[in-house]
Amino acid sequence: MSDITDEIALYLERRERALCQVRHLLATIIGFDGDEADIDPDTGLFANGLGFDSLDAVEILIGLESDLGVKLPGDDFRQLGVRNVNGVVDAVMRVRGELP
């Protein structure tokens, strides 16, 4: 693991932490009763992914702010480029200044 710089190791640690938080939030909103780790990072939020609708999207925004203390710079997921779980994680890390 000597090829892994401290910077990369820190990013990966923060990424895993944010992913875990986002999975938990999304699982709570949809009432997911399985293992949250089964929510794949590239799973889409809508349609044939997690099946969220536009009202759920509002809940995600509210949950990010209330549970994670993250206020996204906008409320339109399309404009924010958020389409899947990883997109939400990116948005959270961007606000936190944790994206490389």
Place this chain on the structure above:
Amino acid sequence: VSIETEVRALRSSAGFSRTSHVAVVCVEGVHALDFLQAASTQSPYVREGRVRPTLLLRDDGSVLADAFVVRAGDRFVVFAEGPEEDELVLWFESLRNRVTTRQVEIRGMKADWVAFGVDGPYAFEVVASLVGPSVLGMPYLTLLPRAEIICLRAGKTGEFGYLLLVPRRAAEDVEAKLLDRGAAFDLARVSLAALDVCALESWHFSMRILRPTALASPLTPIELQLQSRVVHKRNVDGAPMGFVGAEALQARRAEGAQVRVTCFTAEGPVAAGQSIALGGLTVGEVLAACASPTLGQTVGAALIDRRFAHPHLSLSAVVPSGTLPVRTRTASLVDNLSLYLQPHTDTYANRRTGADAP
């Protein structure tokens, strides 16, 4: 016509394809629902008019088919990519002998029906010109049965996409009409290769990316990030219901998957099978890659060690000439035009171009 031209049509107007790679199998009989419960990773219990995306797994948990199941009256129709239709019918028949002796009829449909695909941001207009304006109101993953044509909205390019099932005797006429009416929307014939490029750009799963790899044998929905299509907890008549491959999948979950498919881009050609490294450490292998006309880069899917299977990492592909920088990315890579179009109000004729384009 080059693949670049085909992809451009799929991203800006519409593309027509003969979807001969899609197996179409009818499953009917009083126990058809129970049978499909045992066959697929998602419950096929859907309301009429809905389309259920699912997977068919082999006993070892590997993916046999990427499928849509639709209910039409008393029967189910399975649209599957992966196996040939005859192969899929045999697989279903073999399963019927294993899991139930009850009455289920299985029959391939392509002797009597032909499947066409229409994909692209203005595919809705092309299909509406043939099937009628009801198409404009179809949500994703729904079915519109007509007397002569069964129409599914279920594309895999990131743009609007429709699968049309047409009686074989009418197929030539329907194809000619589609191409004739589609001319007003710059409808282009597109190949499976072009559809696969779009699938990779928009990060839709395609059976064509699968290949044997020593990193995970077999490749299951866990490594492929397809777990949203797997429902483990299912009950039929109050009893837990399993499906083919469920035990293998549970075993893989218990032991922990070591790799995860991850989206990447590169500034040069990368090929399937090439190693992915972080510094001097090998962390993965390319599953599939292609030149993306939309992005002007190589886009690909790689199996990456789960510790590093995250976006925004600078890695390298080990290519014959040395190493090539690659970067893991958050999918999807394309800001699809379809996301900005409303079928009821937008038309190809009044499309915005240049600086006004969405």
